[in-house]
Amino acid sequence: MAPGGRLSVVGTGIRPGGHLSREAQHLLQAADRVFCVVDGLTLERLRELNDRVESLQDSYARGRRRDDSYAEMVRRILAPLAEGLHVCAAFYGHPGVFVWPAHEAVRRARSAGYRAVMYPGISAEDCLFADLGVDPALNGCQSFEATDFLLHERRFDATAALILWQPITLGDLGRDAFESDPRWVRVLAEVLAEDYPRDHPVTVYEAAVFPLDEARIEQVPLERLHEVRFTQASTLYLPPRAPPVLSAERLRRLGIAESDLTPGAYQLHRQARGSTE
Amino acid sequence: MSDNTRKFLTSLAEDPETLERYRKDPEAVMNAFGVPDDHQKLVREGDKETLAREAGIDDNKMQLIIL
Known part of the structure; x- marks a missing residue:
């Protein structure tokens, strides 16, 4: 029992x-x-x-x-x-x-x-979707812990949204501090710049916790990310670089043409906006 | 400690309608809750730490990272 x-x-x-x-x-x-x-x-x-x-x-x-x-x-x-x-x-x-x-x-x-x-x-992610007006279905959405993302070889998709959590811990080697190291933030920005333009907008987001608070929604170009002051509540949101590309090879395998597809309203919106949603 | 200030803050956090009314007319909402003048001053100044302490809300300096 x-x-x-x-x-x-x-x-x-x-x-x-x-x-x-x-x-x-x-x-x-x-x-x-x-x-x-x-x-x-x-x-x-x-x-x-x-x-x-x-x-x-x-x-x-x-x-x-x-x-x-x-x-x-x-x-x-x-x-x-x-x-x-x-x-x-x-x-x-x-x-x-x-x-x-x-x-x-x-x-x-x-x-x-x-x-x-x-x-x-x-969760804070639920608040982010509401406050930034982001639907994870629109472009897809990837979510990583910032330090874990930086330290490991990741295959991620820059045509989908990217969320990096708790950037305050960047550089906290001993897992005993609550302050980021600007040098690590610079390296993170350099790594991201391999897949995004240097002026790609990064939103520093913090959900409103205290009743009198507003959510923090601060946009900075990727190349100036190291200038930002993070708190324990900070999260980074990167919109997609561009819409996804239709796969000709997969259409062929499925035996269909692009003209056979009926795009959903969300896909039409995505194409019209181009990128940086 | 002020029960009225605590009720006011709790209501703002729980009830979006009260929050909307507060945004339009902060003084009227604080007066309706009976928030004392010195606490109204703290609200206007955005002094969250003193406000939390005065309202009897302990443990306000929390750690957020749990991973």
């Missing part, structure tokens, strides 16, 4: 309270213990729902390796399962998007025989 403890992992979204789903609220109310990595306003909201809320923010410390912080978070989340309790772990945004300890907690709970379920939340 499976042990009695149970883990629910939820996302609280980006806007404090406003993005909290009904299912997340039910789980947060019903849980025996709640652990969270959220902003101050959301923490208040969680405390209204449950009086056994514990913030995991104190697992972070300046100069401490982030992976040590995450390991501690996972230990704290999993400990009450052995007492047969229902634990709810709440992370800002989507708990499965750029959240190592959330996935790790689910994996470990399941391997120990506990029931563990992850519930989606509104």
